Amino acid sequence: MSEKSRPVLDIAVGILRCENEICLSLRQKHQSHADHWEFPGGKVEQGELIDTALKREFIEELGVQTDNWQPLITIPWEYEKVSVRLHVYQSYDFVGTPYGKEGQRVRWFDQSELQGITFPDANKGILTALELGDKYAISGKFANAEDFSAKLNNVLNDGVKLIQLRAKGLDVAEVRKLAQENIGAVHKAGAKLMLNGTPELLAQTQADGIQLASNQLFAYDTRPVAKDKLLGASTHNPEEIDQALKIGADFILLSPVLPTQTHPDMEALGLDAFRELVAEIPVPVFALGGMKTELLNEAKNHGAQGIAAISAFWR
Numbered sequence: 001m002s003e004k005s006r007p008v009l010d011i012a013v014g015i016l017r018c019e020n021e022i023c024l025s026l027r028q029k030h031q032s033h034a035d036h037w038e039f040p041g042g043k044v045e046q047g048e049l050i051d052t053a054l055k056r057e058f059i060e061e062l063g064v065q066t067d068n069w070q071p072l073i074t075i076p077w078e079y080e081k082v083s084v085r086l087h088v089y090q091s092y093d094f095v096g097t098p099y100g101k102e103g104q105r106v107r108w109f110d111q112s113e114l115q116g117i118t119f120p121d122a123n124k125g126i127l128t129a130l131e132l133g134d135k136y137a138i139s140g141k142f143a144n145a146e147d148f149s150a151k152l153n154n155v156l157n158d159g160v161k162l163i164q165l166r167a168k169g170l171d172v173a174e175v176r177k178l179a180q181e182n183i184g185a186v187h188k189a190g191a192k193l194m195l196n197g198t199p200e201l202l203a204q205t206q207a208d209g210i211q212l213a214s215n216q217l218f219a220y221d222t223r224p225v226a227k228d229k230l231l232g233a234s235t236h237n238p239e240e241i242d243q244a245l246k247i248g249a250d251f252i253l254l255s256p257v258l259p260t261q262t263h264p265d266m267e268a269l270g271l272d273a274f275r276e277l278v279a280e281i282p283v284p285v286f287a288l289g290g291m292k293t294e295l296l297n298e299a300k301n302h303g304a305q306g307i308a309a310i311s312a313f314w315r
């Protein structure tokens with residue numbers, strides 16, 4: 001059967017958390033992806049809700065009662081033999097001590113250990129989703145370097161963990177200087193700094209990654225930054241999304257979701273079309289364009305990792 005026509009298995013995947021730790025189980029020898037760690041879960045039965053499936057699987061496989069499952073990300077993935085859609089939820093709410101009821105190894109890992117663990121391939125987007133938070137601030141106007149730092153500080157004080165340094169009017173040396181002057185404050189706040197710039201610029205700074213503009217995406221055939229750096233891709237349509245995924249983007253910005261003053265000439269997608277596009281994307285997607293913090297939950301309900309914005313955060 002061709003990949004396109006075969007049925008898609010809906011899988012409920014549960015990230016059970018206890019403070020900074022996450023419960024994983026080891027897939028067994030007779031299973032696909034033997035000896036890979038996974039977030040516990042399993043196939044959703046016909047007509048079953050995802051959180052009902054998770055409650056059932058955690059009782060059946062780990063002997064714990066769970067509750068309050070919240071959606072994190074949905075990952076469509078084509079394995080060689082099977083097409084799956086992972087519905088990934090997380091919860092802190094459980095009663096009992098998880099153990100391998102089916103003989104599988106079960107262990108708690110600190111979240112910082114997850115990058116070094118062997119998971120099935122589809123899980124890459126889950127790890128990024130856990131790392132990024134749900135607000136992505138993009139820098140707007142600023143008067144000088146001091147004003148930039150003050151505005152950045154406001155963003156960090158608001159608890160934003162992902163920030164893009166975007167300063168179209170400055171030359172590369174000035175952007176590099178701004179990045180280097182501010183990276184300490186960003187990291188101290190537990191946040192990450194993305195540069196709107198090239199891989200060459202990234203290599204000259206301690207920033208955490210680059211955000212490629214949509215017209216830059218087609219300049220590359222392969223991932224242009226190292227695995228331990230973040231690659232964000234700005235997109236507006238399926239063609240750009242495909243190219244972003246082809247070059248290994250860790251996350252995507254999709255815009256304009258709602259009408260925005262920054263790009264008054266572009267037609268907004270609307271949240272429903274946004275949801276349809278996001279459903280086919282196996283990495284986190286931030287909604288950009290007309291986004292305000294009041295719209296965060298609505299964006300998430302339409303499949304977004306969160307919202308990206310200039311004016312909502314930069315003041």
Ligand SMILES: Nc1nc2c([nH]c(=O)n2[C@@H]2O[C@H](COP(=O)(O)OP(=O)(O)OP(=O)(O)O)[C@@H](O)[C@H]2O)c(=O)[nH]1
Nearest residue numbers: 011013031032033038039040041042043084120122123
């Ligand atoms: N529970 C879980 N499944 C995952 C994860 N990542 C991932 O790709 N999957 C895939 O989702 C499917 C899980 O289905 P399942 O858990 O009911 O499958 P199974 O134990 O009967 O094993 P099977 O894959 O041999 O049929 C598998 O194809 C598995 O590889 C994950 O983190 N947790």
